[in-house]
Each structure stands twice: as C-alpha cells, then as structure tokens.
Amino acid sequence: MSSEKKTKVLIVEDESIVAKDIQNILLKNNFEVLGVANNAETTLNYISQEVPDVILMDIMIKGNINGIELSHKIKEEYDIPIIFLTAYSDTPTLEKAKVVEPYAYINKPFKNADILSAIEISLFRHKKDLERKKEKELLYSIVEKQSKDTSTDIIFVKSGGKMVKIKYEDIYIVEALKDYVTFHTTHGRYIVHATMKFIEEKLGYQNFIRAHRSFIVRIDKIQSIENQELVLENFPKRIPIGGNYKDEIYKRLNLL
Structure with missing residues (x-):
C-alpha cells in the first residue's frame, strides 16, 4: 500500500534559528521540506529543480531583492501559493504585500498552529482557485466554439x-x-x-x-x-x- 503523498514546502527565511524552528514544525507534522533559502537566487534555484506545493516566504531576506519582489518574480512563471512571514506589520509593508496576493500572512513571533493552519487554508484556497480556473476555461472554450456556429x-x-x-x-x-x-x-x-x-x-x-x-x-x-x-x-x-x-x-x- 503506497504512503500518502507529502505536501512539499519551501522555506525562505534569512534567520537561521527561525528557519530551523519552521523546518522542525513541518517535519514533525509529515510535511516534506524541499529546502531552506535565505535569498532570491537560492530560492529560484530550488524551484527550478522541483516546484513546491507552497512557499513560506519571509518578507525581509538577504540580498537586493526582498520577499515581496521575489514573490512577484515567482508568480510570473509559477502558480504556487505563497505565505508571507514577517515581523513587520506596518501599513506600508502590508500594502506592498497585498499586491502580490499572498494566500496567508503570518506575523512573528508565531505559534506552531499558525504555520500549520496557514498552510492548510492556503492549500485549500489554491485547490478551489484551480477548480474555478478550469471551470472558467471549459466554459469559455465551449462558448467560443458555439460562437463560431451561428445556428446554435x-x-x-x-x-x-x-x-x-x-x-x-x-x-x-x-x-x-x-x-x-x-x-x-x-x-x-x-x-x-x-x-x-x-x-x-x-x-x-x-x-x-x-x-x-x-x-x-x-x-x-x-x-x-x-x-x-x-x-x-x-x-x-x-x-x-x-x-x-x-x-x-x-x-x-x-x-x-
């Protein structure tokens, strides 16, 4: 009997202690951690090798590109639910983060349940988004076909x-x-x-x-x-x- 497929998570966090805590939480709850990155280049390398089911993204990471800008780049090529992690909850930061349309937003410090519930809700929302997208594409294709047949x-x-x-x-x-x-x-x-x-x-x-x-x-x-x-x-x-x-x-x- 085959084992249940594990949810693949990529952690993008530049604080090593926080990243390790998140990794331990995920492993104890039967998630697969694809890797831990602390900058944009490493993150994109991980994704190019294997696309995760969800990304936990710190807004402030190392390098010239922050987590919000990196999320924009990821969304240009991939459809991956992104959950923001941050110690910053000021209005300007939130406004910039909202543009990326993250699936969840977790403030530091967080509890184990915050991580787990955010992932569960994000995966559920993403699944429903994909279903709606497929329904819309199917409807559009059917109607488009009909529009070419004026007798129907x-x-x-x-x-x-x-x-x-x-x-x-x-x-x-x-x-x-x-x-x-x-x-x-x-x-x-x-x-x-x-x-x-x-x-x-x-x-x-x-x-x-x-x-x-x-x-x-x-x-x-x-x-x-x-x-x-x-x-x-x-x-x-x-x-x-x-x-x-x-x-x-x-x-x-x-x-x-």
Whole structure:
C-alpha cells in the first residue's frame, strides 16, 4: 500500500534559528521540506529543480531583492501559493504585500498552529482557485466554439458535476453576484464563475439587453415596464432599470 503523498514546502527565511524552528514544525507534522533559502537566487534555484506545493516566504531576506519582489518574480512563471512571514506589520509593508496576493500572512513571533493552519487554508484556497480556473476555461472554450456556429443558440454550464445545455430561448435573466453570474431559466437556476461582460458578449445583442449593471434580460420575455422596473412573463422577480441603460432599453423596445 503506497504512503500518502507529502505536501512539499519551501522555506525562505534569512534567520537561521527561525528557519530551523519552521523546518522542525513541518517535519514533525509529515510535511516534506524541499529546502531552506535565505535569498532570491537560492530560492529560484530550488524551484527550478522541483516546484513546491507552497512557499513560506519571509518578507525581509538577504540580498537586493526582498520577499515581496521575489514573490512577484515567482508568480510570473509559477502558480504556487505563497505565505508571507514577517515581523513587520506596518501599513506600508502590508500594502506592498497585498499586491502580490499572498494566500496567508503570518506575523512573528508565531505559534506552531499558525504555520500549520496557514498552510492548510492556503492549500485549500489554491485547490478551489484551480477548480474555478478550469471551470472558467471549459466554459469559455465551449462558448467560443458555439460562437463560431451561428445556428446554435445554446450555452453549456456546469451543474452538479455535469455540463448542462441551456437554450437561449429558455433564459429569463442573467444576474451578477460578485465574481459569479446566475442564469435564471424556465427549468431552473445555474451559477457559473464568469463576468457579465463576457456573458453579454457571448449571448449577443439581438435577443438580450443589459437592463442594469447586475442584470441581462431576454427581450422577448419582457411583458411591461412599471415604475422603472421590467416585468417579465411568468417570472416573479421585477428587474430594475439602471439609469445608464434606460435610453437603450426604450430604444430597443420601440417605446412610443
């Protein structure tokens, strides 16, 4: 029976005592330590030999490149979750660190649990990020293929572990919610990770119209306009008309 694969961690820390403490914590908890580096050159050499699952990165390291700048260089070539370690929690340092979008931020001095929980959460977040990225790429590829076939007015979305076909004619509205959009259709709701701009372009402008920054509506589902809201046929929710979209809606609906 094969043993469980160990998580590979690269430690980038210029304080040897701190680096040794972290290494001991990881080894005692069944992690594999790929190495300990204290500067940018050594770090990049380690990564070129074997890509770690996660990097524990001290912000202040030896050499002309600090941990934040090194993280920028790493992200240009690799998709590795980075956790910052630092004794500095001042606002300017935090603002610079945020640009790199680290998966976690650990202040020194730290406890064993701080290291372990940060790694666990970062790996989980990274896994979910990869899943969302794959879903988006799959959706984009399907829609891109459909856009080349003008006779096919359908879109596929992921639901319950499978790809579900939605006919354009069955869509009432598309609703935005942060980084996701919800397709409200005659046979259910489907949530996908995509932008409204992307969906608007792929649905086309002939049968759909942007009514609000958060809503795209199928034109032939509109029954009436009441109090600056769109009333749709057999759809309970009223859709607000955004000020920036009012003129275009009235024009498209041939309002007299």
